[in-house]
Structures are given as C-alpha cells and as structure tokens.
Amino acid sequence: MIxxxxxxxxxxxxxxSYDAMVxxxxxxxxxxxxxxxxxxxALPADRTARLVDLGxxxxxSTRALLxxxxxxxxxVEVTGVDASRGMLDEAxxxxxxxxxxxxxxxxxxxxxxxxxxxxxxGVEGVLAAYLFRNVSERDEVLTDVHRLLEPGGVLVVQEYSxxxxxxxxxxxxxxxxLVVIPLSWLTSRQTRLYRYLWRSVxxxxxxxxxxxxxxxxxxxxxxxxxxxxxxxxxxxxFRARKPVA
Ligand SMILES: C[S@@+](CC[C@H](N)C(=O)[O-])C[C@H]1O[C@@H](n2cnc3c(N)ncnc32)[C@H](O)[C@@H]1O
Numbered sequence: 001m002i003x004x005x006x007x008x009x010x011x012x013x014x015x016x017s018y019d020a021m022v023x024x025x026x027x028x029x030x031x032x033x034x035x036x037x038x039x040x041x042a043l044p045a046d047r048t049a050r051l052v053d054l055g056x057x058x059x060x061s062t063r064a065l066l067x068x069x070x071x072x073x074x075x076v077e078v079t080g081v082d083a084s085r086g087m088l089d090e091a092x093x094x095x096x097x098x099x100x101x102x103x104x105x106x107x108x109x110x111x112x113x114x115x116x117x118x119x120x121x122g123v124e125g126v127l128a129a130y131l132f133r134n135v136s137e138r139d140e141v142l143t144d145v146h147r148l149l150e151p152g153g154v155l156v157v158q159e160y161s162x163x164x165x166x167x168x169x170x171x172x173x174x175x176x177x178l179v180v181i182p183l184s185w186l187t188s189r190q191t192r193l194y195r196y197l198w199r200s201v202x203x204x205x206x207x208x209x210x211x212x213x214x215x216x217x218x219x220x221x222x223x224x225x226x227x228x229x230x231x232x233x234x235x236x237x238f239r240a241r242k243p244v245a
Contacts, residue, residue, distance in 0.1 A: 002196040004136055010193045011057070012086030017188035018058050019090065024183055031227055032061050032129055035158040035237050036068035038225070039125045040076075042239060044152040048075040048099075050123040052148070054107050054141075055131030056080030059091035061158075062100060065127060079117060081105055108137050111144035122150045129158040133204035142217035149242040155219065157238040163206035168233040172201060175230065207236055214240045 002010045014021075022028045043049050049069070053062045062080045069076040077099040082088050083106045091102055103117045107128070114120045126145050135141050145155055162168040176198035184194040205213070207224055214222045219240035227235040 002192060004134070007134055007196075008083040008085070010196065011084035014184075014188065014190060014193040015058065015084060015086030015090050017184075017190075018087065019060070020187050021184060021194075022060060024187075025180075027227065027229060027231065029060065029064070031158065031231070031235060031237075032064035033067060034225075034227075035127060035129055035156050036061070036064040037071065038237055038239050039065070039127050039154055039156040040068040040072040040074060042154045042156075042241070043072075043074065043124050044150070044154075044244075045124070046074070048077060049125055050119075050121070051076050051078045052110075052119065052123050052126045052145075053078055053080040054110070054126055054128040054145070055134070056082050056091060056102065057084070057087045057130075059094055059096075059102075061127055061129040062091065062096075063094075064129075066097070066100070075099075079103060079119060079123075081107065081110070081117065083107070107131060107135055107141045108144075110141065110148065114148060119148060122153070123148055124150055124153050126153075126155045127158075128155070130160075132157055132159050132210070133161075133200045138205070138210075139213055139217060142213055142219075146218050146242055151242055152244045153242045155214075155238075155240050155242075157210070157240075158235070159204065159210070159238070160201040160235055161204050161207050161210065162201060162234055163204065164208065165233055169202060171230065172234055173198065210238060214238065218242070 080102040221241040
C-alpha cells in the first residue's frame with residue numbers, strides 16, 4: 001500500500017522502466033497527443049504560449065505538448081513540474097529544445113513556489129496528465145492553477161475515472177490484474193506502483209465530481225471527452241477555461 005507521501009519514492013523506483021511500460025500501453029502516446037491538441041487548439045492569442053506540464057514525469061506529456069505546438073504552428077515555452085526526482089532524471093536525459101525546463105516539487109506547492117519556478121508572470125495553458133488522482137488536495141491545486149492562468153487560459157486534465165460506472169470499474173480491474181500488473185512484473189520485477197494505479201483509479205472522483213470541482217474553482221466552458229477503444233468510459237480528457245473577465 002503506497003501513501004501519498006510515499007508516492008514520489010514509488011515513482012523514483014519505477015522511473016527507469018516507466019517509458020518501457022507506457023510504450024506497451026496501446027494508445028498511451030496517442031491519448032497524450034489528443035490531450036495536448038485539446039490544449040493547444042484552445043489557447044488564446046498567437047504570441048508564444050507559456051505552458052506548465054504538471055506531473056510531467058519522464059517527459060512523455062511534455063513531448064506531446066511540443067508536438068501539438070508544432071501541429072498548431074505555435075511557439076511555446078514549457079515548464080514541467082514533478083514530485084519524483086527519478087522521473088525528472090529520466091526527462092533530463094532526453095534532448096529538449098530551448099524553452100523547456102523542469103522543476104522538482106509538488107503540484108500542491110504551485111501557489112507558494114510560482115516565483116521560484118519563474119511562473120509568477122502567469123501562463124496561458126496547463127496540462128495535467130495522470131496527476132490528479134494522486135493529489136488529495138484537488139480543490140486547492142485547481143484553485144492555484146486557476147490563479148496561475150492568464151484570463152482566457154486553459155487547463156486540460158487527462159485522467160482515469162471509473163466511479164460513475166460498474167462496467168468501467170470491472171473492465172479497469174480486469175485489465176489491471178490480467179495485463180498491467182503482470183507486465184510490470186515482467187518489465188521491472190516490481191508491481192507496487194501498478195497495484196497503486198489500480199487502486200487509486202478506483203478511488204478517484206467520478207467524472208461529474210471532477211467537473212463540479214472545476215466549476216467550483218472558477219473555471220468555465222468545461223468539456224469532457226472520453227477515449228476510444230477499451231478505454232471508453234475509463235480515460236477522460238477534461239478541458240476548462242479561466243474566464244476572460
Ligand atoms: C503516471 S505519471 C504521468 C507522467 C506524465 N504526465 C505522462 O503523461 O507520462 C504521474 C506523475 O505525476 C507525478 N506526481 C504524483 N503526485 C504528484 C504531486 N502531488 N505533485 C507533482 N507530481 C506528482 C509522479 O511523480 C509521476 O511522475
């Protein structure tokens with residue numbers, strides 16, 4: 001059983017095999033690309049967009065943001081923030097263009113450390129892919145992101161949620177215990193993080209609960225899209241905007 005406090009260490013442990021694990025997940029990178037496109041296509045204005053990749057991990061979502069920016073013909077600067085040094089080390093080992101940097105810290109520290117992370121000038125967009133179910137203080141983090149966003153700025157959250165559907169819960173449990181957890185054993189001889197993955201998704205908000213949180217934190221134009229394939233009704237992309245006025 002992993003507690004929230006132990007989570008960064010659990011990700012440190014899993015970091016060396018993380019990219020190999022997600023490479024075996026059909027659709028992982030395509031779903032990140034779709035989430036990044038949802039952000040880039042909704043950004044206001046056409047100056048260089050300052051973005052935050054909250055819970056950037058080993059950089060897969062950061063890479064997705066850069067590719068989406070190329071597709072949208074937009075210049076971007078991206079700050080990746082993550083609680084796991086091991087995951088950030090994996091990200092740092094990759095080659096990144098100018099304008100991409102990584103910071104070590106908790107999403108819960110975003111408000112307090114924005115100026116240390118050179119974010120106090122505000123940002124146009126935030127992506128949080130597979131982060132929020134790991135955060136207990138969801139309302140507070142959503143409020144801090146809202147504060148950080150420029151008026152008209154956009155938040156995209158990609159997350160698994162099964163609380164609204166018995167079928168989604170059963171499919172999720174079958175996939176975890178028949179595929180994901182055995183695969184993590186074969187890849188790394190460790191299953192702790194992926195057993196946590198199974199449990200944390202089952203304990204996460206229903207789609208409606210998360211939508212309600214977004215509205216309560218002051219976002220508008222909230223949209224939710226579910227993935228295709230076996231992840232239909234399980235993986236969801238939430239897009240929300242900070243009001244202009
Ligand atoms: C499942 S990985 C996803 C990484 C990346 N966004 C991607 O899509 O590949 C979740 C990441 O969130 C980070 N994380 C978990 N809780 C966090 C928190 N409270 N604050 C910041 N990062 C956190 C973990 O260290 C991990 O790297």
